[in-house]
Amino acid sequence: MxxxxxxxxxxxxxxxxxxxxxxxxxxxxxxxxxxxxxxxSAPGFYRMMLGDFEITALSDGTVALPVDKLLTNTRPGKVTAALGQAFLKAPVETSVNAYLINTGAKLVLVDTGAAGLFGPTLGNLVANLKAAGYQPEQVDAVVITHMHADHVGGLMAGGQRAFPNATVHADQHDADHWLSQANMDKATADAKGFFQGAMASLNPYVAAGQFKPFNGDTELVPGIKAQASRGHTPGHSTYVVESKGEKLVLWGDLMHVAAVQFAEPSVTIAFDTDSKAAAAQRKKAYADAAKSGYWVAASHLSFPGIGHLRREGKGYRFVPANYSVVR
Structure with a gap:
């Protein structure tokens, strides 16, 4: 032609x-x-279909993290070199993502971002949820991967429950740990903020009778199942979403720094409660995702953080979703 x-x-x-x-x-x-x-930039949401389910990735913003100082079980020079291979240097502007799942019967939000608990560059989740065409009042359930501030802070807004009609779910082990006054009292000064953020975010839902913990592998709504992946925190959970033979696994904080931890899954981070267990969970998740070829998403992959995993040598390569417009 x-x-x-x-x-x-x-x-x-x-x-x-x-x-x-x-x-x-x-x-x-x-x-x-x-x-x-x-x-x-444009409003931070990205939409895709998974079988009959609509998946909307929501950006809470980004935060600069000194990953060369935070990553453990490695040498700082090795981290710097790996970042350089990805055209990055510390501090790394790190995405904070959440995921909204519309099953047709239920609207389920996985994590809520930080609101004001993690600095001024975050706290955009509710605005982006509205830009995506939804209202906080429509959310039926909020499921939490773990109770760190950048995952639960968005539960509250202006002293009120941000999702007034939602039941909040999280693993009982995380609730027992982070909502315990006794644990906070004996924590180091640096660690007390983790407990304070969790309590400020979750306790209003507890008081309202809208917190329902689970224990381990549990189906929360049809097509969405919690899967225990303890290590990063005592009750860290991933969420398995399945519809019409398609599958997406939401990893939460199983990994933090793509440029380093896909090639070297043994690299851990200072935020881990049990770094050895966290590394084991990461290796297990990587291997299964690469073998089975299903979709994965993670809280700190560059937004929208959705793609597939492919084994590459002794490590792995993340293949981001090809950009598309849902029609």
């Missing part, structure tokens, strides 16, 4: 003629100089 016919077929006659005229040397209208920088 000749170029002009291809342009007409693909873009329409008017566009094709305009492009050819510009290409022939006719000057386009000049833009006005001195336009101010906008410095904002």
């Amino acid at each position: 000749k170029p002009i016919r291809w342009l007409q077929t693909t873009l329409g006659t008017a566009c094709a003629v305009s492009l050819l005229v510009l290409g022939a040397g006719v000057a386009a209208p000049l833009a006005h100089a001195g336009a101010p920088l906008v410095k904002t």
Whole structure:
């Protein structure tokens, strides 16, 4: 097909003629100089279908993390080199993601972002949920991977429950640990904030009778199952979502730094309660995802954080979802 016919077929006659005229040397209208920088991006949501379920990734924002100091079971120089291979350097601007699942019968939110508990660059989840076409009042259930501040802070907004009609679910082991005043009292000064954030976020739901913990592998609503993956925290959970033969596993914080931990799954992070168990869970999850080929998503993969895993040598390679528009 000749170029002009291809342009007409693909873009329409008017566009094709305009492009050819510009290409022939006719000057386009000049833009006005001195336009101010906008410095904002589009609303942070991304949508895909999983069988009959609609999955909406929601961005709470990004936060700069000194991962060269936070990653453990490795050498700092090795971390710096791995970051360099990905054209990154510390601190790494790290995504904080949550995932909204519309099963057709229930609207389920997996994690809630940080709200104001983790610095000024986060706290965008509710705004992005609204931009995606939903209201917080429509959420039926909030399921928590674990009770760190960047996963539970968004449960509250302005001193009120952000999701007033939702039942909140989390593993009993995390509730027993992070909602315990005795545990907070004996924690180090640096660690007390983890307990304070969890209590401030969860206790209003507990008081309202809207917190329902589970223990280990549990189906929460049809098509969404909690799967114990303890290590990063005492009750860390992943969530398995299945519809019409398609599967997505939401990893939570099984991994944090893609540029390092896909190639070296043994690398851990200072936030782990039990780093040895966390590494074992990560290796198990990676191997299963690569073998079975289902979708995976994680809280700190670059937004929207959805893709597949492929084994590569002794490690793995993350293959992000191809961008598409749901119709």
